[in-house]
Amino acid sequence: MFMILKNKTLQTLAGANLFATLGISLFNIILLTYAKNFPHPHWFVSVVSIATILPNVFGSYTGRLADRTPQKQRWLITTKLVQAALYLCLAQIIDQQTVVVFYVVVGINVISDVLGNYGGNLLNVIIQKRVDSTQRQQVLGFNQSVGTLMEPLGQAIGVGLLAQTHNYALAGVFNALAFLLSALCLFVGRTTIQTSVTVNPKIDERRVWQTLRSVIEQTMGLSAFSFLGILMLLNISSMGFDGILNLVFLDQANQLPVPYAVAILLTNVTFVVGNVLGAMTKHTWFDHLNMVQLLTLSIVTTILDFSLLLVAPRLSLILGCVLITAFTDGKLNPVAFSLLMDGVDTSLTGTLLGTVSAIVTLATPVGSTGLMLLYNLSGANVAFSCAIAIAAGTLVWTRFAYHYTSTH
Numbered sequence: 001m002f003m004i005l006k007n008k009t010l011q012t013l014a015g016a017n018l019f020a021t022l023g024i025s026l027f028n029i030i031l032l033t034y035a036k037n038f039p040h041p042h043w044f045v046s047v048v049s050i051a052t053i054l055p056n057v058f059g060s061y062t063g064r065l066a067d068r069t070p071q072k073q074r075w076l077i078t079t080k081l082v083q084a085a086l087y088l089c090l091a092q093i094i095d096q097q098t099v100v101v102f103y104v105v106v107g108i109n110v111i112s113d114v115l116g117n118y119g120g121n122l123l124n125v126i127i128q129k130r131v132d133s134t135q136r137q138q139v140l141g142f143n144q145s146v147g148t149l150m151e152p153l154g155q156a157i158g159v160g161l162l163a164q165t166h167n168y169a170l171a172g173v174f175n176a177l178a179f180l181l182s183a184l185c186l187f188v189g190r191t192t193i194q195t196s197v198t199v200n201p202k203i204d205e206r207r208v209w210q211t212l213r214s215v216i217e218q219t220m221g222l223s224a225f226s227f228l229g230i231l232m233l234l235n236i237s238s239m240g241f242d243g244i245l246n247l248v249f250l251d252q253a254n255q256l257p258v259p260y261a262v263a264i265l266l267t268n269v270t271f272v273v274g275n276v277l278g279a280m281t282k283h284t285w286f287d288h289l290n291m292v293q294l295l296t297l298s299i300v301t302t303i304l305d306f307s308l309l310l311v312a313p314r315l316s317l318i319l320g321c322v323l324i325t326a327f328t329d330g331k332l333n334p335v336a337f338s339l340l341m342d343g344v345d346t347s348l349t350g351t352l353l354g355t356v357s358a359i360v361t362l363a364t365p366v367g368s369t370g371l372m373l374l375y376n377l378s379g380a381n382v383a384f385s386c387a388i389a390i391a392a393g394t395l396v397w398t399r400f401a402y403h404y405t406s407t408h
Helices: 008-036 041-067 072-091 099-130 133-165 168-188 205-220 224-251 260-280 291-311 315-342 346-361 364-378 380-407
Strands: none
Touching (some): 008 041, 008 072, 041 099, 041 364, 099 315, 099 346, 224 260, 224 291, 291 380, 315 346, 364 380
C-alpha cells in the first residue's frame, strides 16, 4: 500500500477527487434540504433523488467522447473549471425559492454531474495508461476510498453551513471553490497525468460490442447478456434504496432520534466507512471470492436492506445494514473495473466502460422512480416488497446463469 501511495499519478488524481467530492457531497445534502422546504416535499425530494442518478444514463456517450478527446489531461482540468462556473451561476439564483428556480437548480446539478462523468471516463483512460496492471485494482480502490471518505465531511460542512447561515447561495459558492481547487490539483500535477493514447476519430459499433462481449465472458464468468442484465436489475433495487431511505426518514422525522439532515448524514458516513474498509482491506475472506460470488453477496445484502425497512425500520439497524452493503460494494467495484481494464485496448477504454455504466444504470431511473411512485401512491410496504421481489429474482438469475456457464 505504501508503494501505491508514492505513485505520482495517484497523488494528483486523488487530490483532485478529494476536492471535487467535497463539493458534490456538500451540495447534494443542501439540495435535499432545499427540496424538503417546498410544499409537497415528497415530490421535490423524489425529483432530487432521480436527478442524482440520471447522469449515469449518458455513460456511453461521455465514454465515447472521452476516447475521442485528445490531450485528455487538459480537458479533465477544463471540466472542473466549467463545473465551478456552473455553481457560481447557480449561487446567483438559488435563494429565490420558487418552483421554476428549483428545476433550474436541479438542471444545473445534472449538467455538472454529466461533465463529472465525462471527467471520470478521462480519468479511467489515464489510470489504464499510466498505472501498471498489477497495481490498478489498488489504485482504483484507493481513489474510490478518497472520494467516499470525503462525502461525510462535505455533508457535515453542508449541514453546519446551512444551520449557521440559512444561505443556499453560500453553498453554491463553496461548491464552485471546491471544483476550482480540484482543477488546481490537476494543473499542478498535469505532467503526471499526461497520456499518449491513440485517438480514434470514428469508433466501429460492431467492434465495441464484440470486444465488450468477449471481455465480459473472459473475466466475469458469465455471458455478457446475463452479467449486464443482472447488474441492471440489481441497480433497480440498490440504487433506489437511497431515494426510498430519504422518504422513510422524511415520514419518520418526528420519531427519529436525530434531525432529518443528521439521519441522512449518519447513513452516508456509515456507507463511507464500509466502502473504504471494503476497498482498502486486503487478504480478507471477501478477497477470495470470484466476481459471481461478490455479485451474489451484493444481491443478498440488498434484500437484507429492504427486508429491514419492511419489518424493523430503526435507525441503528439501518446503519448496520448500510455498513455491510457498503463493504461489499467497496470490494465489488474496483475488482470489476480492474478486470475490464485488463482486457480492453486503451483506445476503447472510455467507450467500453461508459457503455457498461450506461447499460447497467439504464433501468435505474425507471426503477427508482417506480419504487418512489409506489411508495407515494401505494405505501411503503408495497415499495419495499417490490424491491425485495426484484432482488430475489436477480439472485435466482445469477445462480442459474453461473451454473449454465460453468457446465457449457
